[in-house]
Amino acid sequence: MKKIVLTGDRPTGRLHLGHYVGSIENRVKLQDEADQAFYMVADVQALTDNADNPEKVRDNVLEVALDNLACGVDPKKTTFFIQSQVPAIAELTVFFLNLVTVSRLEQNPTVKTEIEQKFSRAIPAGFLCYPISQAADILFCKSTIIPVGEDQKPVIEQCNEIVDTFNRFYGQVFHRVKHVIGATGRLVGTDGNAKMSKSLGNSIYLSDSKEEIRKKVKDMYTDPKHIHVEDPGQVEGNVVFAYLDVFDADKEGVAALKEQYQKGGLGDAVLKDRLTEVLEGVIAPIRARREELAKDPQKIMKILEEGTKVAQKIGEQTMQEVREAIKINYFK
Numbered sequence: 001m002k003k004i005v006l007t008g009d010r011p012t013g014r015l016h017l018g019h020y021v022g023s024i025e026n027r028v029k030l031q032d033e034a035d036q037a038f039y040m041v042a043d044v045q046a047l048t049d050n051a052d053n054p055e056k057v058r059d060n061v062l063e064v065a066l067d068n069l070a071c072g073v074d075p076k077k078t079t080f081f082i083q084s085q086v087p088a089i090a091e092l093t094v095f096f097l098n099l100v101t102v103s104r105l106e107q108n109p110t111v112k113t114e115i116e117q118k119f120s121r122a123i124p125a126g127f128l129c130y131p132i133s134q135a136a137d138i139l140f141c142k143s144t145i146i147p148v149g150e151d152q153k154p155v156i157e158q159c160n161e162i163v164d165t166f167n168r169f170y171g172q173v174f175h176r177v178k179h180v181i182g183a184t185g186r187l188v189g190t191d192g193n194a195k196m197s198k199s200l201g202n203s204i205y206l207s208d209s210k211e212e213i214r215k216k217v218k219d220m221y222t223d224p225k226h227i228h229v230e231d232p233g234q235v236e237g238n239v240v241f242a243y244l245d246v247f248d249a250d251k252e253g254v255a256a257l258k259e260q261y262q263k264g265g266l267g268d269a270v271l272k273d274r275l276t277e278v279l280e281g282v283i284a285p286i287r288a289r290r291e292e293l294a295k296d297p298q299k300i301m302k303i304l305e306e307g308t309k310v311a312q313k314i315g316e317q318t319m320q321e322v323r324e325a326i327k328i329n330y331f332k
């Protein structure tokens with residue numbers, strides 16, 4: 001079986017370190033190992049909770065494409081495209097809607113959490129159904145390897161249920177898919193919240209300046225009882241150490257710092273200076289490439305346009321098979 005990789009981002013804002021460790025690092029790696037790789041700007045999904053704000057979605061198409069290109073997702077190896085421009089995805093979504101119950105959608109843990117965060121009462125049907133349209137994103141090109149953050153696991157599980165039901169009703173067309181989660185599946189937010197998320201305002205962006213990084217690190221939660229430098233401090237639950245564990249390549253150095261911190265004698269300011277330098281080391285090259293790429297937005301749109309044409313063609317091939325399986329291929 002061919003190794004086909006696909007992933008995507010909602011264009012609702014710039015991407016952050018959580019995206020980087022959860023999924024982008026894997027995208028960059030997997031594009032070399034795959035027979036085919038796709039990167040989607042999921043504008044249709046972004047509209048499921050931004051229906052009244054199309055400008056925001058449109059403006060961020062370029063931003064998320066830039067973030068991915070700057071991180072090394074390479075248009076020579078990965079087909080970049082825009083979700084809304086591939087009719088097969090919309091068409092597949094319509095047929096997949098019949099394969100999933102409303103109660104199953106309401107039980108999806110990812111969707112449940114997002115609904116709690118985003119909507120007080122009225123939930124758009126499109127939002128509740130986004131796992132169905134995401135299954136169409138994944139299956140229109142028959143991809144089976146999906147690099148995503150840990151929070152997306154239940155959505156991928158639901159995709160596999162759709163695969164099973166589709167094949168049972170109509171004969172084997174699709175294969176089950178596998179999610180690939182980064183070594184750090186979920187990065188804590190700068191405020192200590194379980195997840196770095198743009199909607200929670202606790203993110204460090206891949207385009208942040210060194211000063212912005214410094215400020216965000218400065219505000220990070222450490223140990224409220226660690227008041228004086230000499231006081232023993234707690235490492236567990238300390239956000240600065242959580243980040244050093246993920247981003248500082250000098251593991252021995254971090255272990256020594258932890259020891260010193262626990263004993264007392266290491267101030268938060270010194271620790272935070274170190275983390276600022278470590279994060280700047282990760283982000284500076286991405287930021288520099290991003291600034292360079294951002295000088296020619298038309299070139300980026302051209303990459304998306306070319307990739308979209310490829311995706312459209314592949315989608316149409318899959319749809320011919322799907323229509324035949326569902327017996328709606330009337331006019332051959």
Ligand code: TRP
Nearest residue numbers: 006007008009010042045134137
């Ligand atoms: N739901 C994903 C997220 O919020 C984005 C996404 C849309 C996606 N379509 C996809 C991810 C297809 C993987 C595959 O991060």
